[in-house]
Amino acid sequence: MFHAIIKCDTRTLEALALTFANDNSGRSNSALLRCLDYLSRQQQDVYDMNFEEVNHLLRILRLFGITYRKITRLPELETSNAIQRALGFRLDESGLEATISTSSFLARAESVSPLVMRRNDRNEIVVNSRQLGVQIATLLDGHLVSVLSNHAVACSGAKSFQDLCSTYLDERQLECQCHRLHVKRGDVPAIYNQQLQLHLRQILVLSQGEPYDWKERRNQRK
Amino acid sequence: MFESDEDFLELMDEYGFEKAPILETLGRYIEAGHLRAAAGETVAAIRLFAQGGDHDRAAQCLCDAFWEHLPYNTSVTDDNRKQIRTLEKVLPDIVEPSIHWKNEVGPHRFKCQALMGCSSSLCSMPLLNATQGPWRRLH
Numbered sequence: 001m002f003h004a005i006i007k008c009d010t011r012t013l014e015a016l017a018l019t020f021a022n023d024n025s026g027r028s029n030s031a032l033l034r035c036l037d038y039l040s041r042q043q044q045d046v047y048d049m050n051f052e053e054v055n056h057l058l059r060i061l062r063l064f065g066i067t068y069r070k071i072t073r074l075p076e077l078e079t080s081n082a083i084q085r086a087l088g089f090r091l092d093e094s095g096l097e098a099t100i101s102t103s104s105f106l107a108r109a110e111s112v113s114p115l116v117m118r119r120n121d122r123n124e125i126v127v128n129s130r131q132l133g134v135q136i137a138t139l140l141d142g143h144l145v146s147v148l149s150n151h152a153v154a155c156s157g158a159k160s161f162q163d164l165c166s167t168y169l170d171e172r173q174l175e176c177q178c179h180r181l182h183v184k185r186g187d188v189p190a191i192y193n194q195q196l197q198l199h200l201r202q203i204l205v206l207s208q209g210e211p212y213d214w215k216e217r218r219n220q221r222k
Numbered sequence: 223m224f225e226s227d228e229d230f231l232e233l234m235d236e237y238g239f240e241k242a243p244i245l246e247t248l249g250r251y252i253e254a255g256h257l258r259a260a261a262g263e264t265v266a267a268i269r270l271f272a273q274g275g276d277h278d279r280a281a282q283c284l285c286d287a288f289w290e291h292l293p294y295n296t297s298v299t300d301d302n303r304k305q306i307r308t309l310e311k312v313l314p315d316i317v318e319p320s321i322h323w324k325n326e327v328g329p330h331r332f333k334c335q336a337l338m339g340c341s342s343s344l345c346s347m348p349l350l351n352a353t354q355g356p357w358r359r360l361h
Contacts, residue, residue, distance in 0.1 A: 034292075
C-alpha cells in the first residue's frame, strides 16, 4: 500500500481498497481508510468517462461513503485502534488523553489547536481524547460531504449523464462536433438503459450507508 | 575473563554501554533488533530482524515506520522524503512476510481484469460491450 502511495499508483490502491474491504477481521481497517483517503483526494475527470469508468468510480466512491459513514458514527471513535493507527495518535493508559504524532495532519489541523493541553518531551501534542474524537468525526464527515458533493456536481455535467445528441441521432449530420453523446441509432435503447442504471447507482452512492429503516436512521443521526 | 556471554552483557549494561552491537557480534540479531527498535533506530532494527530470520517482525516494524511517516492525509514531501526512501531501501530485505503486512508495505501487481471483478457491490453489475470504449469510438 505505502509503495503504491509513494508511486502514486491509483489503480493498485483501488484494488487494495477493495481487498481490504473484504477483510472482515478488522485488521485492515486502518489500511482501508488510508487507501480511501488517498483515492478521495485524487482529481477525477468525470466529464469524458465512459459508462465502465463511471461505474468503476462509483464502486470506489460507494466503498468510501460506507467506510466513512461507519467510522463517523462510531460511539467513541478515538478508542478504535484502526483510527489511532491511521490518523497518527495514541491514547494513554487512562484513555483520557491522546498524544498526536508530529507527522499527523491532526497536529496541523486548526480545529485541533484549541484542544492542546501540553506538549510532551518529543514535542508531541497532548489533547483530551474525547474532544479529539469529536473533532475527528467532524473532520471526516466534512471530507465525506465534500467528496460526494464535488462528485455530484462533476457528474451533473459529465457526458455519461447527459442527453444524446439529437442532430446526430436524426441523421441530419453524419459528423457532429458537439460535446454530447454520439451513438448509433440502433444502440440508443441499450445506452438509455445504461444511463438509467448509472443514475440509480449514483443515487445509491450519494445515499450510501443510510439505513432503509427511518427509525434506525434517526437513531444513527443522534 | 567472563564465564558466559550473559555475564559480559550484564556488566556492559551495568556500566551503561550499548548492548546491541555486542548482541550483533554474538549473532543474536533479534535481541539486538528489539534494543534498536526501543531506541528508535527503526531501520537498523528492521535489518536486524530480517537478518535474524524474523521477517514478520521486520515487516511489522517497517509498517509502523511507514505509518509514522505517511499517516492519513499526508503525502510525500521534502520533510519526509528522505526517511521514506530509506524505508523503501529496506523493503527487499524482508522475505515472505504474512499477507497482511505484505498488503500494507509491499509492492503490488494487480491485473485490471481482477480489479473489475473483485467486488460484490451493487455497482459491479455487468456492462454491455457497446459502451466499453471511449465515447469517440461510438461516434
